[in-house]
Amino acid sequence: DAKTTQPPSMDCAEGRAANLPCNHSTISGNEYVYWYRQIHSQGPQYIIHGLKNNETNEMASLIITEDRKSSTLILPHATLRDTAVYYCIVRSGGSNYKLTFGKGTLLTVNP
Amino acid sequence: DAGVTQSPTHLIKTRGQQVTLRCSPKSGHDTVSWYQQALGQGPQFIFQYYEEEERQRGNFPDRFSGHQFPNYSSELNVNALLLGDSALYLCASSLDPSGNTIYFGEGSWLTVV
16 A cells, blocks of 8 residues: 655644645555544544545545645534544555555644 | 444453454445554554455454454454553444445453553
């Protein structure tokens, strides 16, 4: 699986958009970008995933650059409950099923 | 619709003992994976079960074993517990082994003393 690089921490004001970057310069053509978040002492929560195109769901938007070497997770209107560790994961298709977690980004949403 | 459920939520064991953790996958899911998360670290993949067989395994010793039942539920067994096995054990389920959406349970906190 390709490695990902994320900033260790970020701050965001409540009500503003939170933009979390992720670099995955060694990503292969069949590898997906996944985002999970983990609120303290809880299990990871699935947010979104994508292959090439930008994706949006009720939680967030995922913007993947054209060369697929980086992506950004956007929380459009951050709330205090969005404070969590956010993990960007690159997962291959085929028979490699596991998710390989790094250290993630601790997003703190401030009032 | 129940999500992934795990039991017990917390337990304390003594070094050298054995422990069994249980997981019921999300409704409609037939694939279960287990992860270990030490304090301050990201989850680490232990293994995945599909059709009652271990399909993929991470870098964990044979002390870690598992089982999947015909109803798709799963158990994680850890023998000869070490202090370093203290962690949050997470179960995850998906529609199939390559399922794109993987859901996690809230985990079982294991403390080895």
